[in-house]
Amino acid sequence: MKRPQLLDRFGRPIQRNVLTKEVSAATIGGVRSPVSGYPADGLDPVRLASILRAADQGDPVQFLELAEIIEERDMHYLGVIGTRKRSVSQIPITVKAASDKPEDVKKAEMVQEWLERGELIEELFDILDAVGKGYSFTEILWDSSMGQWRPDKLEYRDPRWFRFNRHDFKTPMQLDDYGQEKPLDAFKFIFAQVKAKSGLPIRSGLARAATWGYLFKKYTERDWAIFTQTYGQPLRVGKWGEGASEADKNTLFDAVANIAGDCAAIIPDSMTIDFVEAKSANASSDLYLNRVEHLDQQISKAVLGQTGTTDAVVGGLGSGKEHRQVQEDIERADAGTLAAILNRDLIRPWMDLEFGPQEAYPTLVIARPEQEDLKTESEIVGNLFKIGLPLKTEQLYAKFGYEKPKATDEILGQISPNGDAPANAGDGGKQTSKIKRFLEPIKYPKPEQGTQTAQQALQASQGDFSAVDDLGVLADQLQNTARPQITAMMGQIEAMMVEANSLEEFRAMMLAGFGEIDTSGFEAMMAQALTSSFAGGHLAVEEESRDA
Known part of the structure; x- marks a missing residue:
């Protein structure tokens, strides 16, 4: 019996002999080199603009390297982007069967069992690299050694080794061993795109906006470091007399410069320099701190949607609870996006390889369980009972998470045979008189x-x-x-x-x-x-x- 021809979401046929091989692993000295450049060194506004423009025109290498460096050198950006990725990668994942049929339930159970792998959290964290860069690529290594298809590993791949089709700058392409662009191998990659804004994938990541905040912040930090180093240091002024040679002047400058710090100068003996002291040195120092904190707050807003969970703002608008709700909204959106990506690029190909094309597929659901207000629920139950509404005790035990006591169990607050309240009765016996x-x-x-x-x-x-x-x-x-x-x-x-x-x-x-x-x-x-x-x-x- 001839197996049905399987196509990926782009309409490309699969090659089964490729599925179990690594097709985009790193190669020393090749086009997929793990060695990265450092475009942040000596970065200025003109150079940053040229890097972003080159990415827009199909050469994203330096932009992706810069995004990587920002995470390494800006602790605040590293913290908030890491928080956003970890909050989603640790959310419980459940599998919804396509129907109540036994075969569909069995497929869902198979997927759920695979999800229990300990490596999954780390793999999801890597997939969510798309939050910063705008997109990410993960290679699926399939295992068919036991006569059935099963995802063995999800390997993160450096986005520098991929490009986008020149016709639309949206369709992902991979680089072959010779540096030529070719379509992605079918059923081999999870292409994740988490958009901070609408538009092309290369321009939709948070790192695009963070680069400017990073640049301005580094300028401020540099000036702050110079100010801190020289603050309180005395100014040294050396004077030379008439007829002093260049050698004498150099010796004089070396003398005043080597005493301490950078605040040194030499002038002719006949010249004078007036030093006008700033009225408030403390105000000048606060300026650097305020600017750095302002830039950090803008990064927090861009990544987490608020500042209440990362920055202590005196007199800031909104409560911590409201700020947390904003972050939870973003978390739910990221979780929904991630679930859709995995269902499209992992679960559907898996089911097609194992069982052939299906009318319906099991579905991953990434969501935190809803937290019920049990206090309010208990008040409602009490009021319903008072008006005579019959209630099932089994349902109430399940609602509040308690196990129904057996006849031999010791009951909390149970009345003793002589009518006295037990020692653990919270009312001290007051409620037992009647x-x-x-x-x-x-x-x-x-x-x-x-x-x-x-x-x-x-x-x-x-x-x-x-x-x-x-x-x-x-x-x-x-x-x-x-x-x-x-x-x-x-x-x-x-x-x-x-x-x-x-x-x-x-x-x-x-x-x-x-x-x-x-x-x-x-x-x-x-x-x-x-x-x-x-x-x-x-x-x-x-x-x-x-x-x-």
Whole structure:
């Protein structure tokens, strides 16, 4: 049987012999060199603009290297971009089956089992390199050694080894061993694009905006370092007399310059220099700090959408809770984007390789479980119980995460047999006073004196069931016997519901009142019911015999 032709999302056919090989590994001295350049050295606005312009025109190498260096040299950018990536890479991943059919459920379970791999968090972190650079490439190494297809590794690949189609600058391409651009091998790569803004992939990453903040911040830090080094140092001025030679002047300058610091000068003896001192040196030093903090805050806004979780801003607008909600919004968006990428470039190809093209596929869901407000929920349950709405105890136990206690378990707050509250009761016994009167086992009323029960009527017949004229008499007598006991029980339960202020208190009353219920009355009723049934059977047989 010929296997169906599989195509990737770009309509390109797969080559099965390529899937288990590395096609974009690093090569020393080749076009995929792991050695990186350092375009940040000597960076200025003109050079930065030329680097960004070259990236827009299809040569992104220096921009990608600069983005890498910014993460290494700017601790603030490293912190916030790392926070954004780690917050998503550690979110629980679940798998939703395509349907309830057993075969679809089995596929979902297979994917879920693969997701339990310990390497997954690190692999997802690398895929999310797209948050900064705008895109990332991850090579899928497939394993078919056991006769089935399965992703073995997800290897991060340097984005410098890839390009975009010159026609649209959107379609990803890979570099072959000779540096020529060619389409991505089908089913071999996870191409992730996390957009900070709409537009071309090379211009959609956060590093694009961070480069300018990085440049201005480094200028300020350099000036701040010079100011800090020379602040408080005395100015040395050397003077030479008439007729001094160049050699004398050089000697004089070396003398004043080597005393300490850079604040040194030499002038002719006939010249004067006036030093005008700044009114507030402290204000000058604060200027550097304020500028650096301002630039850091702009980076925080760009990466996390807010500053409350990274920068302590005195008098800043908005609470920490609101700032955290903004960050959670971005987290959910990143998680949704990552899940869509994995479903498109990993899960669907996997299912196609293993089972062939499918009508529907299992779906990865990356989302944090919703946090329920159990305090509010408990108040709602209490109010519903007070108005008499019946509730399932099993559902409540599951809602609050508690296990239903067994008969042999020690119950927290349980009333002791003598009516005293236990030592662990939080109310100190105050809530048990009105429960005590329900502690005595319920005594059911006996039949009124002189009333002949059904059993007594049958005994009076001395075994001659025909002597009993009507079974309806027996039934009425049985009902009259049971009614007082049932009425007493219902009255007791209604009284408990009126007195109880909470579900827990009502439960304690029920346990107290019915924990050791006196069943002698019900036993007598059942005996009478069985006797009546026995008698009715014999009467029916005798009537049939007489009619025959």
